[in-house]
Amino acid sequence: MAEQEKPKTGVPDTRGSRVVGQKQAQQQEDEVVGKAYDGRLMRRLIRYLYPYKLPAFISLAAILIKAGSDVLGPYLTKVAVDRYMTAQVAAKPSWLARHLSPNAFTGISQLAGLYLASLVLSYFLEFVQTYLMQWTGQKVMFDMRSQIFRHLQHMHIGYFDRNPVGRLVTRLTSDVDALNEMFTSGVFAIFEDVFVLAGIVIVMLRMSWWLALLSFAVLPFILLVTRLFRKHVRDSYRRIRSAIARINSYTQEHVSGMTVVQLFNRQERSFKEFKAVNQQHMDAFKDAIMAYALYYPAVEVLSSIAIALVIWRGGYGVLHTTVTLGVLVAFMQYAQRFFRPIQDLSEKYNILQAAMAASERIFKLLDTTPEIVRPAHPKEGDNSGRIEFRNVWFTYQRLDEAQKDRIHHANATELAAMDDIEWILRGVSFAVEPDQTAAIVGHTGAGKTTIISLMMRFYDIQHGSILVDGVDVREHDLTKLRQRFGVVLQDPFLFSGTIADNIRLGSQWISDERLEEAADEVNVRDFIHSLPEGFAEPVRERGNGLSTGQKQLINFARALAHDPRILILDEATSSVDTETEMRVRLALEHMIEGRTSVVIAHRLSTVQRADVILVMHKGQLREAGTHQELLTQRGIYWKLYQLQYKDQELPESFPTLNPSLAVGTD
Helix, strand or coil: CCCCCCCCCCCCHHHHHHHHHHHHHHHHHHHCCCCCCCHHHHHHHHHHHHHHHHHHHHHHHHHHHHHHHHHHHHHHHHHHHHHHHCCCCCCCCCHHHHCCCCCHHHHHHHHHHHHHHHHHHHHHHHHHHHHHHHHHHHHHHHHHHHHHHHHHHHCCHHHHHHCCHHHHHHHHHHHHHHHHHHHHHHHHHHHHHHHHHHHHHHHHHHHCHHHHHHHHHHHHHHHHHHHHHHHHHHHHHHHHHHHHHHHHHHHHHHHHCHHHHHHCCCHHHHHHHHHHHHHHHHHHHHHHHHHHHHHHHHHHHHHHHHHHHHHHHHHHHHHCCCCCHHHHHHHHHHHHHHHHHHHHHHHHHHHHHHHHHHHHHHHHHHCCCCCCCCCCCCCCCCCCCCEEEEEEEECCCCCCHHHHHHHHCCCHHHHHCCCCCCCCEEEEEEEECCCCEEEEEECCCCCHHHHHHHHCCCCCCCEEEEEECCEEHHHCCHHHHHHCEEEECCCCCCCCEEHHHHHHCCCCCCCHHHHHHHHHHCCCHHHHHHCCCHHHCEECHHHCCCCHHHHHHHHHHHHHHCCCCEEEEECCCCCCCHHHHHHHHHHHHHHCCCCEEEEECCCHHHCCCCCEEEEEECCEEEEEECHHHHHHHCCHHHHHHHHHCCCCCCCCCCCCCCHHHCCCCC
């Protein structure tokens, strides 16, 4: 079986079982629920608050004061009832009672003013805490997303082969949102609930310990109901997140491939498949709704039972003068307020759980170190543009340490005999001299695109060496190495922005004059000037609205504007029409002057003028030479030439091995 070249997405297809295993692992990771609290993860998350310690501290202080203000209200009611409404004089008046007016009307007005002041203070503190934590949460989200995106930019290309784009985008969006919710509505809100609960418990025990214990009698039942609720809602949320991931994936795939769906009349089947996935999401959400519909009324009923117990036993206490009426009224209010934070804590539990799972996934991404990094002491090349491959062996497989060690000490025979490794390149050696044009041809999967990826060190080879400008690519500074190359790929890619932005790609040193020159040299300036805004014409996502040929010519202008020392053309003319191809060929004559060029093409008509043609077959370099030299050898290149031109008369000087392949034979 022929060696397979790296596919456009994912790992090589020959490792099907690995692909399935990775997909299962990714699905399990997306469905992970996580702990409600993980100290290791929380310590890492708190570090993101360090730059914003002051607003976080102010917010925490506001929560503490607000908790005290919330606890104060029922106590003021108790003082008003006992001191002024029932005229019960306490044996030991409280500090507040001693500072109130003895006059009932004045005292009640003072208490009402204090109550109003506590409400205003609570409102103000709520505003301060909410604003500061939302502000801090946005800052943390900004920092975290910036860190993740920067980290993704430094990851090696092989990482993106193994991780779907949608999954990585989720880390930047949904997972960061989950952490923002934890910072803004989770951790600090939990502090508020805990402080309020603690304050209520302390005040209730100080006023009447036995009546407080009676109020807490229903607490075990509430904890039991809360535990059951958390268990069911956790499972529902896991299914919801999993279903959303499948909905997003299915929608993206089928919207992107809508042409094929409609071409093969798959609309009805696709709709049924989507309906099944959507049904799973709805069912999971309905289960979550049912859990909430049962939980909140259950807590309300239990809290009402607690209040009823307080009224029942407290009423006896009032009649027997063991408690005052003010204490009873305050207990009724405290009992109502006591169970609200418990309900909130169950909500915060789900927020924390989602945040811990999201942080686990985010930190797993951030902890993944790039396999290809800048060397500690990079070397400078001679800028000659010379490229050399020396006995290069390469595979896309992820190798363990034992395999790497075997490869390091193996010779060519031993490398070829390693059945557990699927080599993409096998002992490839060649050199492209400065200012030469080299063409690489061969069947699909022969390793052509892999060769140019290795030149720019998108992947590291397992054995041998690759030299650019006389220096091993592993010893080059990555940025400077890739600045030497200008690349035009088979599938032209344009970003959202303007045409000028797409040619410059952030290189502000490219002047407007240079843009004009580059566009003129690739025969696209007339087209650009025909647009309403010229070089400032907006480009939609992926260049929608432009033809493939127009996008490709803009890509040629991009490569030329950066004035690379080495030019790479990977099937650059395979997706354009004949007229555009002729314009591209004329452009190429300008582009390759004074540069080392490497051209990959299936159509041999585009490579006949190359200084050297490299013929790849099953990962090996089988032939090398000029067009005429290779035809004379009558090998693989000659067969490829015959297959492409079998409908045309071949020169008599190149008779066919198989007369049936030659045009003009019977």
